[in-house]
Amino acid sequence: xxxMKLLILGGTSEASALARALAGDPHYDAMLxxxxxTEYPAPSPIPVRRGGxxxxxxxxxxxxxxxxxxxxxxxxxxAAAMKRHAVEAAKQAGAPLLAIRRPTWEPREGDQxxxxxxxxxxxxxxxxxxxRVLLTTGRNNLAPFAAAPQHFYVLRSVAAPALEExxxxxxxxxxxxxxxxxxxxxxxxxxxxxILVTKNSGGTATAAxxxxxxxxxxxVVMVRRPELPDAPANVESVKEALAxxxxxxxxxxxx
Ligand code: NAP
Numbered sequence: 001x002x003x004m005k006l007l008i009l010g011g012t013s014e015a016s017a018l019a020r021a022l023a024g025d026p027h028y029d030a031m032l033x034x035x036x037x038t039e040y041p042a043p044s045p046i047p048v049r050r051g052g053x054x055x056x057x058x059x060x061x062x063x064x065x066x067x068x069x070x071x072x073x074x075x076x077x078x079a080a081a082m083k084r085h086a087v088e089a090a091k092q093a094g095a096p097l098l099a100i101r102r103p104t105w106e107p108r109e110g111d112q113x114x115x116x117x118x119x120x121x122x123x124x125x126x127x128x129x130x131x132r133v134l135l136t137t138g139r140n141n142l143a144p145f146a147a148a149p150q151h152f153y154v155l156r157s158v159a160a161p162a163l164e165e166x167x168x169x170x171x172x173x174x175x176x177x178x179x180x181x182x183x184x185x186x187x188x189x190x191x192x193x194x195i196l197v198t199k200n201s202g203g204t205a206t207a208a209x210x211x212x213x214x215x216x217x218x219x220v221v222m223v224r225r226p227e228l229p230d231a232p233a234n235v236e237s238v239k240e241a242l243a244x245x246x247x248x249x250x251x252x253x254x255x
Contacts, residue, residue, distance in 0.1 A: 003029040015074035059089035080226040099231035102202035177205040184212035
């Protein structure tokens with residue numbers, strides 16, 4: 001039997017970790033798909049394709065033409081369009097789909113979370129009084145914050161945002177996680193931050209900011225996840241994804 005052909009929809013730490021775990025394993029022939037938004041993505045040990053597929057139809061065609069055996073959705077919890085397309089395309093192409101969906105972050109004792117449905121509501125939740133805001137919702141969709149120019153924003157993102165989309169009072173920090181608690185305490189202290197804005201991404205790479213906000217008694221505006229369609233198979237971690245693949249492929253970890 002030939003190697004199992006996998007297409008990993010990526011752009012996340014899980015996708016990179018899965019690629020590292022599968023690289024060099026003769027049971028798998030895996031390719032990583034990136035949206036192509038990040039100019040300098042982290043290096044990948046498996047072949048990479050970049051750019052959209054052209055909706056669910058395009059992805060279904062790609063799966064058929066490349067004889068993909070299994071589609072793995074390892075996109076970010078807020079990449080709702082890609083997740084929807086993955087479910088539809090897998091159905092159309094008759095390919096099994098495994099979705100890696102990290103658990104959401106849940107508030108702990110001492111947290112002061114303001115839960116909101118979207119970025120517009122997040123900007124509104126900052127209020128009228130000028131504040132110093134740590135904004136970690138990514139470099140896209142900054143319009144709601146540009147429309148709340150009374151605040152000073154420290155915007156941290158993996159890649160720099162487009163200048164014309166920035167709020168008027170802003171400092172941009174480009175950095176890629178993981179971040180430690182010490183990193184986050186230093187950042188919140190050095191920049192005299194009053195409030196943090198984040199998406200409920202989940203995972204460990206960027207969770208330390210929540211511990212730091214709790215330690216400093218700072219409020220956190222938490223953007224809830226978008227509604228997502230059900231995938232036929234779901235796991236929460238890369239480890240579980242590897243176990244799922246091994247079961248499907250009849251390979252055991254001692255092989
Ligand atoms: P999205 O809104 O769900 O997707 C928009 C379009 O981008 C999709 O319809 C698809 O184009 C293309 N696309 C998205 N992910 C792709 C992938 N892995 N490979 C090929 N094409 C892809 O996605 P998004 O929120 O803009 O996220 C884009 C990328 O950034 C994803 O890889 C995601 O994992 C990563 N990311 C997103 C966030 C976030 O907060 N949204 C955070 C961290 C990382 P077509 O319809 O033409 O196929």
